[in-house]
Amino acid sequence: MPGFFYPNEAELQWGLLIVLYPYITGLVAGAFIVSALYHLLKIEALRPVSRLALLTALGFLLVAPLPLLAHLGRPERGFEIFWTPNLSSAMAGFGYIWLLYLLLVTIETWLVFRPDIVHYAQTRRGWLNPIYRLLTLGSHDVSPATLEKEKRLVTTLSAIGVPSAFLLHGYVGFIFGAIKANPWWSTPLMPIIFLVSAIVSGIALLMVIYLAQMKLQRMPVDHLCLRSLGNWLLAFLLADAALTFLEMLSFAYEQEESWEIISQMINRSLALQYGGFQLLLGLFLSVVWLWTANTVRAENAPRGTLFRAVAALLVLGGVFAMRWNVVIGGQLFSRSLYGVRSDLIFPVLGQDGIVTALLILALPVVLVFLMTAIVPPWEEQRPAPVPEAESPRS
């Protein structure tokens, strides 16, 4: 017996696409943070993925508004959000914040890759050449002085980018956290929970893309870099676990009017997604794998990397489950607090069907692979510095 639902609650309002929306923006924020760890905190071990991190952030950022747009009842009116934003709405700012962040990431990525672009424009022939020439914006100036200036600019942009990434994603959490009608969403912890899980998922994504690319291109994996990524992932995962635990604790301890129905939902409708995927696989098991990876001896580095890869995949799944549990979970019980359901069926085809969602999820991955083909971010393929340039390491 599902209990009582308001008649208008029969339809699921926010489906798979809205699950993807925080997932993808989270991956952006997380990937950007990794590049910032390198540029701001100068964590040298992360150097091999620092440029890949930027491309990843850019690729996913470009796709981030797509699930939102595709789920709209009237997508053709979507631009109104730029023209007549309602400033009291937690959603209205998303367009602007996304746009500003896109500008920032685009310019930073361009600056970081400019020496490569100039190099390719001068050396590579064929149909790609006009693209490189266009990307140079007509300037082949890669003198050490210019590069040094731009490097400082990149650092500044990273410094602005970190709070922007926090804003972008914390903001997505706020979209849910600000809905007082829904006790499952309405918690001030929401933005911070979203943020930490975003960073977690971004690091994991980077590990997966990096390893996949290395395998595909038959290039050697930098195990030290992986170790560093793994440890950052572990740190943020522990923070994530603490927050998740805190949230659940306050729910269960305060025992507000809504707890009765929410506990039923967690135990019945979300048992697998919450207890299984999000907590057991996504948090607990991935922590265990990362931990064991650290006990592997240095000469067995590839084994450690394998463990970390498994953990990264688990984390990606776990964070997806977390987004699912927030977005779908919030609609599994009635706002009358008299009913719980678990019998939702997700359409395969259609505007917000599974196929659309898969396409949208695949799109940024394709974009990232395309970009890495045009401007390879790998250390091995960096163009030799112009003779009189100093080493970029210094």
Add this chain to the structure above:
Amino acid sequence: MKLSRRKFLTLGGGALILVLIPKGIETSLAGTAPETAPSPIGDWTKEWEKHYWGFAVDTTKCIGCGRCVVACKVENRLPPEPEFTRTWVERYVILEDGEVLVDSPEAGMHGFKDEVANARLRGREIRRSFFVPKLCNQCDDPPCVQVCPVAATHRTADGVVLVDRKRCIGCRYCIQACPYGARYLDPEERVADKCTWCYHRIAQGMKPACVEVCPVGARIFGDFKDPESPVRQVLRKFSVGVLKPDLGTKPKVYYIGLQSGVR
């Protein structure tokens, strides 16, 4: 989940956007106005300061016949399906052991058949049972207006919350934000929709359709700026409650005999 009248069926990704935009422009141009009459009231915004509407519901009188739900759908040209409704009737059955059974079969539009309730009761003793008609509360602090990203839903000077159907983008944030479940997505036009207290009628001095057809006077409508109006008398004579007052939305549908447990 029922996916009725989805216009765009098998599109995805980039193709989706490419096809959606021209399609949408086309439907936008087709116009969305329902049958209109030359308005006998002229420019309502010159009048509306003189009114401030209010609604009362007498839960001790409602017999759950559901004619209000049907009348609303007819008057406002709504889809016949019960899961897209501007108003509905709930039945609360409070048992002696404290359990509360709530139901609203087909939004109550065909009344209440006894079988369902009796099967769930299974001979248990009833402490109290009654019907609670629900509709938009036209909150003074409406969360739906607060969250609309494009200012497509707004509050009029006479206290009614309206949706601009030509500007709504269908993001459904307002539907999520409404604690009362009063909103839904219009399956035809894919925009948010909700009760307007029959704004076209009350602007002409008529009662909302649901009030007009209620056989027992359980729905009471009036103007707070008119001292003789029925709502003012109700608020003077009875102790009333509003739904979910703790959320701070300041609802304007006042319930006579509101039992705790009604949400």
Add this chain to the structure above:
Amino acid sequence: MTPHLRLALILVVVPVLVVIGLPWALRGLPVAASETYPWSLVPRTFGENGYYRGSNVGEWTSIAPRFAGDVAVCNTCHQGQFSSWSGGAHKVISCQTCHGTRANHVLGKPDPRPASPELAPLVAMPPIELCSTCHDARVVGRPVGFPQVNPETHAGKTACTLCHSPHNPQPGGRR
């Protein structure tokens, strides 16, 4: 700032400003006279009464009512039914509760038929079902004191209207 950086900034910032600013700049120009997207990106009456499209209020008030506002007008043409109705227990019920929309009928025009049989008026039902909508004693939840009968034991299969007039339902009430 190096020239290429300046160019890059212009290339990204200018389109953004154009996309966001142009609709507001165009507002009020004759090209944007229309009230709706896509001709008018920011409608002319936006902000007239508040932060929303002002002309939306007029759109809502100009919908044609389907239910007549006052059943007193029915008396001009249906004195018989009206007087028996006003003398009986059903005078608390509007004629339109049973007969459906009558706004056009009053003006001498046909009323639109309901879009679906689900929305048909009560009089479209067979009598027993019609009266049972309100008077079935087996329904849990009705207020005590409301006159109710169990249709099966009270009348069997006999149409209620045989003994009760729908307009003046007390047994023996004037039809």
